[in-house]
Amino acid sequence: MDEATKTLTQLGQQAQTASYDLGLLSTTKKNAVLRAMATALMAHQAEILAANAKDLENPQVADKFIDRLTLTADRLTEMATGLKQVAALPDPIGNVDRAWRNEAGLMIAKERVPLGVIGMIFEARPNVTVDASALCFKTGNAVILRGGKEALHSNQALVSVLRGALAAADVNQNAIQLIQDTSHTTAAKFMQLTDYIDVLIPRGSARLIQAVLAQATVPVIETGAGNCHVYVDQAAQLPMATAIVVNGKVQRPSVCNATEKLLIHRAVAANYLPTIITALRDQGVEVRGDAATQAIIPDVVPATEADWGTEYNDLIIAVKVVDSEAEAIQHINHYNTQHSEAIVTDNYQAGKLFQQRVNAACVYINASTRFTDGFEFGFGAEIGISTQKLHARGPMGLAELTSYKYVIDGNGQIRQ
């Protein structure tokens, strides 16, 4: 066994042991620890910012990562507030989904339990370290964090503070562990630690997520790839459509629930395209269009086949004219990532058909795709947005970080 495997195995064993302890902590105790973590973050502000400064000094860090990597007093306060918010949320562990007595007289209760050990793989955002640790701890899961190398010093400082709070509360510190070796080979081994890790949740770019899916043998929850469409039906209220499309595209273009594609029914295209394209361009959006769009607005950038499958995460949108709602649905089901899709229409049947036939985690009538979010959904938290169908789909809050066990009370029953 090589050194990296030895270290990972040890982390895994420690996490598993910690997870058995965590599953038994009372909600009151867990909440007190989360609030203590918030206090500790503020108390150790200087050390954390100093560690972050070291990360920022690294000349290798690309300019576009600087913002997400940078910690400030304000951002630390936000993290601390986040910890206190997680403390205030209801605890799903121990909830009984349902209980019943079976034919043989057994009382069977389906009770929520932690998943066990969660592996988080992420990039250069140190806030994920605190967020993920809080959500995993609240749900009784041990977490092993593997952050990007650019944020190593920041993550070390943050994890050290969180583990200090665990130790001070007499909780197994290995509830939260950080992989110190940020090499790709170690990451690959981490993704195959099936004896100790119950689920991997990658958070970050599509490239990161694809790399995890390709290499992992531990079950993965696929998150965060978006390529969201808005379909403007012939029965749409056009001013409402404009508000929804512009909001979806420009309110925060870098996120996975941003609107990336606009489909317009041919019956309204000639009338509506000039309005919506002007509205988008007024906000600095580059508009690409299919042949039919080009025929109406000659100066759009021609869209290529590659555009339809691309998540821009930028102020770019591609527009396509469709002959029918059926064509819109077919196009969406072919090119989407099953994240979030919207129709704008006043036709009841068209709206309901769209919701029924579009294959996605969230399907909207007359609303912005930007609402796909744990906080907007009222979950009070979000560990990611799942784009797979197994286990969890759409925004994942605390409930989605649980499994269940059947707890069964008998009085001597045997099977006939």
Place this chain on the structure above:
Amino acid sequence: MDEATKTLTQLGQQAQTASYDLGLLSTTKKNAVLRAMATALMAHQAEILAANAKDLENPQVADKFIDRLTLTADRLTEMATGLKQVAALPDPIGNVDRAWRNEAGLMIAKERVPLGVIGMIFEARPNVTVDASALCFKTGNAVILRGGKEALHSNQALVSVLRGALAAADVNQNAIQLIQDTSHTTAAKFMQLTDYIDVLIPRGSARLIQAVLAQATVPVIETGAGNCHVYVDQAAQLPMATAIVVNGKVQRPSVCNATEKLLIHRAVAANYLPTIITALRDQGVEVRGDAATQAIIPDVVPATEADWGTEYNDLIIAVKVVDSEAEAIQHINHYNTQHSEAIVTDNYQAGKLFQQRVNAACVYINASTRFTDGFEFGFGAEIGISTQKLHARGPMGLAELTSYKYVIDGNGQIRQ
């Protein structure tokens, strides 16, 4: 692209297209088709038995597979009854788990939808072909079946009859498809068809399941590995313990919920071991024991370290004496497959502690491990017993073959 990949891709595309149609069928229609399948099975009895006879003629088929491979008029009648029973079950598709209005005024409904396309990989039991097809069809999922080569003719005949019933009802026949090429290389490619298959469910031996886990890139639901324990506490009613242990071991020793290990508290070991070992031996069970058991019953077969992790699926049991409930729990959590575990005790605290701390899908007080079963649980069906924590745990019925989507109704909401 090689021939096998081409064929699989085509099967995958066809299944995906069928799955979109299936998701929209009414419950009434699906139930009528299931009953028509039952009628068709009986009508085509002669062809099916002839095909089965061809499989049985193969001199390569090992003796131990003959029974599970053999079809008879009675077994076909059982399959037909099974189809009618699935028709009579409630349909989970379209159920709304919960619905709520969020802060922005959106009505969000979490609605049950099919998983999409399910890949079933199994061995020489042709009844799985019909069972799995029925459960997948009822839940609006398309299924691609990959059965063992020993059962190919039987599976071809059965699938042809089921597809005939689909066609007669004007339903897309590709809802049920069989992989004709039963080579291992094609199976491996099938397990990596991530563009078209939403989940793989292997059913069969531990070897098969491990092979699927190792090769698949499609998400897998791990099923069926058992190594179930009964722990007889010092506060157990000993006659009840005997009934539970003997039932767990001998009622059907070949299945995954059979009892494979017996742990006995030291305080009752000297008194109880002669009774239970005699009772087991009376039923033809080979008893293996640790050193403490050997000290009390000198003629037990000495148990080795390998025994504790082995699923015998046979009339063999290994016995270990433990010093405490804590030791029993630790032993179980170390060696079990997270399937089903039982304690026999009249001590309330001991029972509840065991249920809380044992890491398994089903944890029993005073009942046989043999109850872990979709039918015994009242689900009316079972596609397998999951031993993982993601998505589904324990017996999987119709509900566990579903995912969900968020269906969201707005009136122009945009995100602030």
